[in-house]
Amino acid sequence: MRKKKILPAILLLFVALVALPEAAGAAPEPPNRPVVLVLVDGLSWEEVQREPALRSLFEEGSSATLSTVQGERPEAPRAAYLLLGAGSRTDTAVLPRELPPEPAAAGRALSARVPSIQPGSFGEALKRAGVRAAAIGEGARAVVMDRGGRVPLLYEGERPVHELGTALAAGVGFVAAEAEGPAEAGRLVEAAAGRGALVAVASPNAPPGAANLTPFAVSGRRGLLYSPSTRTAGLVAGQDVAPTLLARMGLEIPPAMQGRPVEVRPGSPEDARRLAERLSFVAEERHRTTAWALALSLLPFGASLLLLGRGAASPYLLALAVMPAATLPAAALPPVSPLLAAALITGLATSTAWVLWRLTGGGPAAAAAAFLTNAGVLAVDAASGGELMRFSILGYNPAYGARFYGIGNECSAILAGSLATGLGALAALRRPRAVPLALAGAGVVAALGMPTMGADVGGSLALGLGLGVAAGLVREGGVRAAAGWAAAGGAAAAALFAASPLLFPRTSHGSRAAAGEIGLHEMVLRKLELALSTFESWPLLLLLAVLSAVVWAGWRGARGTPLAAGLAGAALTAALYAALNDSGLLAGLYALFYPAVAGLLVLSGEIKAPR
Incomplete structure (x- = not known):
């Protein structure tokens, strides 16, 4: 009888322990102040380091590398802004190649293609909570609009810093401001921080030709941002931006949003930058490294086949079979050139295959x-x-x-x-x-x-x-x-x-x-x-x-x-x-x-x- 009670207890304890990491680290208390999201397209870590106001935000607040979109850079750049406001993401290969110029119509076109994505979800959540929102620029409008494309206060974005001051003076609770570049983004960050706002900086699209990775930061507690969507400290998905800002404001996250609020863990902006380097290497050099590894593996196989016969070449053929396993230890090392990474992978795979051949x-x-x-x-x-x-x-x-x-x-x-x-x-x-x-x-x-x-x-x-x-x-x-x-x-x-x-x-x-x-x-x-x-x-x-x-x-x-x-x-x-x-x-x-x-x-x- 006692054993029958012990087994379910052990099972429940196991499930609780497994689920514990996901439940840990609740979102911080909502600030009693306005929130400003600065949007700057194509931002890089190098530009963050060059702009003093941005560098200060990243060093004093919490930061991460942001994975902007799933897939290649969207052919319609506004799609990334709409996805940010939807708190969701999908493979850009299934998105429309062109979007209507009117934001609400563009949102409907995107939803028609992928019904699970609902642009305007962020704006709807603000409206339901009675939070007055403002947008500076058309890109910002796509992020903060409601399902009908409406924003309580809409500015053209001709003088973003001045318009930001006007919006905050009007008592809005949330402002999305689009900046032309890092310098203007820095001025917006300084202006928002000077008025006591909680500030976040995000880039909906990565720089052209680069991996889909950009810097992301939120003012407040210093550290690295951790997202349940990525399960990697210092890496946040684009779908997490809207839920994170809603959580910081103490607002309910709509069920339509696929993203999750982030938490703060120990770390520094340098950790996030190095993570971006590692992930960029995976994204940009994987095919070249794989090609080099295959070529280096085929050299001893071909030489043995020509000089010593089929039997002598067999161990080197098995090196191809264990090569995927060999890529895992190599992944633990810092990014190097594709040729050096391939040589390490090939060496591990060949030596493993040879040892197994000799032992068996x-x-x-x-x-x-x-x-x-x-x-x-x-x-x-x-x-x-x-x-x-x-x-x-x-x-x-x-x-x-x-x-x-x-x-x-x-x-x-x-x-x-x-x-x-x-x-x-x-x-x-x-x-x-x-x-x-x-x-x-x-x-x-x-x-x-x-x-x-x-x-x-x-x-x-x-x-x-x-x-x-x-x-x-x-x-x-x-x-x-x-x-x-x-x-x-x-x-x-x-x-x-x-x-x-x-x-x-x-x-x-x-x-x-x-x-x-x-x-x-x-x-x-x-x-x-x-x-x-x-x-x-x-x-x-x-x-x-x-x-x-x-x-x-x-x-x-x-x-x-x-x-x-x-x-x-x-x-x-x-x-x-x-x-x-x-x-x-x-x-x-x-x-x-x-x-x-x-x-x-x-x-x-x-x-x-x-x-």
Whole structure:
């Protein structure tokens, strides 16, 4: 009887401890003074350092790097201002290319394209609370207007400092002022602070050609801003600006806003600036670094293949399989040149593959060790919230803003492809037992899908289904067993998604969708639209044909063995990732790469298992 009471108590304690970090750090008390938001487009950290008033605000207040928009810079720059006022964000690829000149009509056009985004939400919240607002400039109007495009006081912005003084003298509670550049922004900050206002500085759009990262600061307590949206001290999303200002004023945050109020944690503007450098490197140099890493990895592989034969080249081929895991330790170092980062990644991957090859004696054991090591490292990092993955060249891109925490689409697909392929290589040595296999599979599905861990709903479902098929096939149970295992894996992922709003309310985008706070149908359609657009790229389709041919050839070479069953299961997992992930074909190719590597090893005669 006592045991029955103890187990629920332990479970409740575990849930409370997991949820505690999200509840900690309540917003500061609302100030009994007006709030001024200074908007300056294209602001950089260098300009903050050069302008004394801005530098003083950042040093004496709380600061962060602001991820402005999700995706590329909007073709219509006003879209970023409307999103700021909506307290929400979406991939700019789905936004209208052009917006009507009238702000209310522009807001309606944006909402028609993405119904979950409601420009004017910030202004509506101010109006409901009886806070009189003013806007200086058309950009500021887009931020502070209500749903009808109205602002109680609207100034043209010809003399922003003078108009700011006029608005504050009229007793307004909130002013949004648009500045032409850093110098004018500094004058606005000085004028607002001189009148006792709480001041915030934000840039809706980053400088042209740069990563989507700009400086952001709020006067008051000194430190770094932390947002539950990003789970990274010193990094705030554009959607958080409006909820943060409302919280500072003690006002209710509309349910339509996707952003969260920020809190202040220890740190300095220099910490935020260095974080911006690291994230900019991830955003701007990831493809170049990846290309260098692949080129450096192929050099020893090609040389060994030409000079020593296929067998000698196999360990270097496995270096490609563990390369994603090698990017995580490299991400812990300060930003360096793409070539140096690639050399470090290649060195780690090659040495790891060689050690595994020597320890296992090569063959299927080496392949299984390499694939499962790669999957294990990624799974552990996903379970810890992606602490290293956020700075990896193969991880998500915080500057792009598609994901700020958990596991990104690419790494999720890499984990799934390497895990399913590794399972096939392991089965070539010994038939895996059902119970350990089920426990391991459930653990990885949870690591991907739990909101406080990987937070990848689509990846968790694709992995549950795909890994289930692979498990049923490698255990030689046939199609019926594969269907049963897949049903169990898919059910586990679906149950985790359904329970997420109860266990971790408002913790992630997925848990909010499961709770009905975000339109699930609309979210699925938008992700499907993004996924289908990837199939329009002929280089990706060509790569799909090449990888598929290699997997097919490898499957034929190992036909009738558990290894072949693993290749089939991994290929199906890749197809599921392409279908259930908004990265579409790109995610499918990342997953398909691993059965293709195993296929090459089969063709070389290294891991061909006995029939």
